[in-house]
Amino acid sequence: MAKxxxxxxxxxxxxxxxxxxxxxxxxxxxxxxxxxISMTTRKxxxxxxxxxxxxxxSKEEFEHNIETGQMLEYAKYVDNYYGTPLxxxxxxLDRGKDVFLxxxxxxxxxxxxxxxxxxxxxxxxxxxxxxxxxxINRGTEDMATINKRMAKAVEEIRxxxxxDFAVVNDKVENAVESIKTIIKxxxxxxxxxxxxxxxxxxxx
Amino acid sequence: MAKxxxxxxxxxxxxxxxxxxxxxxxxxxxxxxxxxISMTTRKxxxxxxxxxxxxxxSKEEFEHNIETGQMLEYAKYVDNYYGTPLxxxxxxLDRGKDVFLxxxxxxxxxxxxxxxxxxxxxxxxxxxxxxxxxxINRGTEDMATINKRMAKAVEEIRxxxxxDFAVVNDKVENAVESIKTIIKxxxxxxxxxxxxxxxxxxxx
Numbered sequence: 418m419a420k421x422x423x424x425x426x427x428x429x430x431x432x433x434x435x436x437x438x439x440x441x442x443x444x445x446x447x448x449x450x451x452x453x454i455s456m457t458t459r460k461x462x463x464x465x466x467x468x469x470x471x472x473x474x475s476k477e478e479f480e481h482n483i484e485t486g487q488m489l490e491y492a493k494y495v496d497n498y499y500g501t502p503l504x505x506x507x508x509x510l511d512r513g514k515d516v517f518l519x520x521x522x523x524x525x526x527x528x529x530x531x532x533x534x535x536x537x538x539x540x541x542x543x544x545x546x547x548x549x550x551x552x553i554n555r556g557t558e559d560m561a562t563i564n565k566r567m568a569k570a571v572e573e574i575r576x577x578x579x580x581d582f583a584v585v586n587d588k589v590e591n592a593v594e595s596i597k598t599i600i601k602x603x604x605x606x607x608x609x610x611x612x613x614x615x616x617x618x619x620x621x
Numbered sequence: 622m623a624k625x626x627x628x629x630x631x632x633x634x635x636x637x638x639x640x641x642x643x644x645x646x647x648x649x650x651x652x653x654x655x656x657x658i659s660m661t662t663r664k665x666x667x668x669x670x671x672x673x674x675x676x677x678x679s680k681e682e683f684e685h686n687i688e689t690g691q692m693l694e695y696a697k698y699v700d701n702y703y704g705t706p707l708x709x710x711x712x713x714l715d716r717g718k719d720v721f722l723x724x725x726x727x728x729x730x731x732x733x734x735x736x737x738x739x740x741x742x743x744x745x746x747x748x749x750x751x752x753x754x755x756x757i758n759r760g761t762e763d764m765a766t767i768n769k770r771m772a773k774a775v776e777e778i779r780x781x782x783x784x785d786f787a788v789v790n791d792k793v794e795n796a797v798e799s800i801k802t803i804i805k806x807x808x809x810x811x812x813x814x815x816x817x818x819x820x821x822x823x824x825x
Contacts, residue, residue: 538809539811541818574818577811577815577818578811578815580811581810581811582806582809582810582811583809583810583811583814583815583818584809595805595809598802598805598806598809599806599809601799601802601806602786602802602803602805602806602807603806605742605786605787605788605799605802605803606785606786606787607743607781607782607784607785607786607787610787611781611782611787614745614778614781614787
């Protein structure tokens with residue numbers, strides 16, 4: 418009977434760069450955890466590939482998945498759905514492999530309720546002004562959207578309190594290093610290793 | 622007002638090699654945490670230096686420290702006292718510096734009660750037989766003492782459940798690396814970084 422894998426959740430305000438950090442983690446390779454690809458109804462940005470960055474689906478398809486209980490979490494955000502298909506996550510954890518999710522904050526709270534023993538990491542902007550600049554630089558949103566996002570971001574930073582760890586995204590390589598350190602460390606959690614010792618002691 | 626430092630506690634069964642691991646951590650250098658030297662009434666082993674490895678004191682002096690409330694924790698173990706003087710730990714934490722303790726398991730439980738937000742790391746032997754061999758190889762104890770210690774060790778491994786992390790001491794350099802990873806990771810704890818964000822958001 419394999420030990421169940423660990424669920425790692427990376428989240429943070431929109432525009433903080435969690436997609437970039439996640440991509441850097443997996444581009445580096447050598448990880449002993451699996452990436453669970455999110456599903457979204459938003460349009461692909463330049464360079465994004467269906468089935469690699471996201472599963473890009475229609476609104477109808479996404480809503481069908483919700484109704485049939487196939488989503489671990491989902492959220493509607495700036496008029497688009499984002500979510501995590503349940504099946505891949507469960508099957509991978511059952512095989513004893515760790516699973517890495519990169520999801521929106523509303524979704525992360527849903528996962529927290531279902532999997533309180535997961536490792537929840539909040540990616541934070543170095544400061545709020547820089548967050549604003551990043552959203553503007555991305556140049557895909559108009560000012561009304563930007564202001565809406567800023568107000569939401571302040572709210573979301575307060576949400577940090579629902580997470581286990583907060584990592585500042587000052588530089589992508591620092592954030593990657595910090596997140597990998599957290600994952601390594603969490604594997605030493607007594608709750609995760611004690612079952613092996615119980616076996617050694619003949620208690621089980 | 623400096624942020625209060627983090628208390629790191631390394632403990633584990635007698636003979637598991639926690640003194641060796643602790644020494645390796647500090648011999649390596651480059652750590653941004655301070656070692657709090659323990660006090661004991663046991664005789665120095667070869668190579669141990671008073672005021673470096675331990676404060677070696679008489680039974681009378683140790684008991685005077687207990688009575689006057691100068692110990693953070695202490696335990697009597699195989700007829701000797703081991704403990705941590707309170708003053709240095711408090712002053713260092715107040716300056717915002719992290720403090721590293723390497724102490725016996727009974728003492729660690731006392732510290733856990735007083736400082737539940739500390740980081741508690743349990744050093745475990747790769748297996749019980751190897752633990753026995755290590756104690757024998759040390760050659761400073763007779764068989765009655767060894768058996769007494771073995772029984773105590775089985776009991777103590779069960780104590781792992783009162784700790785946050787368990788690190789196997791298969792090789793000293795692995796244990797050192799693991800413990801340093803845990804310390805780095807724990808600095809990203811939301812409970813430790815959120816106050817800075819509260820300030821940024823103008824809440825405080």
